[in-house]
Amino acid sequence: MKSPSPITRALLVAGTAAALVPGLALPAGAEVPEGWSHPADVNGLHALLVLGGIPLALFILIGLAVYLPSVMRGEGIAPTQAEDHWLGGSAKSAGELQSAQAGRTEADETGGGSGSW
C-alpha cells in the first residue's frame, strides 16, 4: 500500500485533533443531570477575592515569616555584600588611603591597565 504524502499525513493529524478536542469537551457543556444541586452563579467580586486575595494574603504571610525574624533582630533585609579580601595589602582606613594618595608626586607615576569580563 502506498504511504500517504507528508501533507496528507499532516492534514489527517490536524483534522483528527480538531475533531477530537471539541468532541471530548462536549460532555462538559451538557445539561446538569437530574438530582444534582443547582448552585447559584458565582459572583465576580467573590471569585476575584478568592482567586486573587487568598494568594496575595499567603504571599504577604510568607514574606513576613521570612523577613520579620531578621528585622526583629535588627538585621538588614538587603542582600549582604561579600567581604573584601586584600592579600599582601595594608590595613589602612579610607582617610589614611586618601592622604597617602595626596602625598604622591609625579615621580610616583603608575602604569598598568584595566579590563573586564
Added chain:
Amino acid sequence: MVAVAPGEHLSRGEHTELDRAIRAAEQASRAEFSVFIGHAGEEPRAHAELLHGSLTAPARSILILVDPSAHALEVVTGSDVRRRVTDQQVGLAILAMSSDFADGNLVGGLKRGLSMLAEAARPERTLHAH
C-alpha cells in the same frame, strides 16, 4: 569544588593558595605583589590607584584589583616596576585573567596573572664582558 561561605569571595583554602602564589611571584621577580578582591566603587581605576598608593613600597609594587560583582579588573604597577613590566605585558596578563574569570575561575585566573606578571618583572640577567 571548594565551598565558599556566603558573603565571601574566597574560601580559606583559596586564600592560602593565593597567598602562596603571591609569595612565589615575589620571590621570582623581587617585586611586591598585592591582590585586592572586593567592591571597588564607581571608579575601579581610582580605587586601585588609592590602594596601590597605600602600600609599603608603591614604586616596587604591583596591585591586582578584582571586583567580581562589577566584573572589573585593574592592574597598577609602581614607577620602579614599570621599567621592567610594560603596559603591554600587563595587558596580556589582564587578557588571560579576564578569560579565566569569565569561566568562573577566580583563583586560577589570579594565579595565572600573578605568574605572568612575575615573569615579566623578573630582573634581566646581565653578562659582564671583560
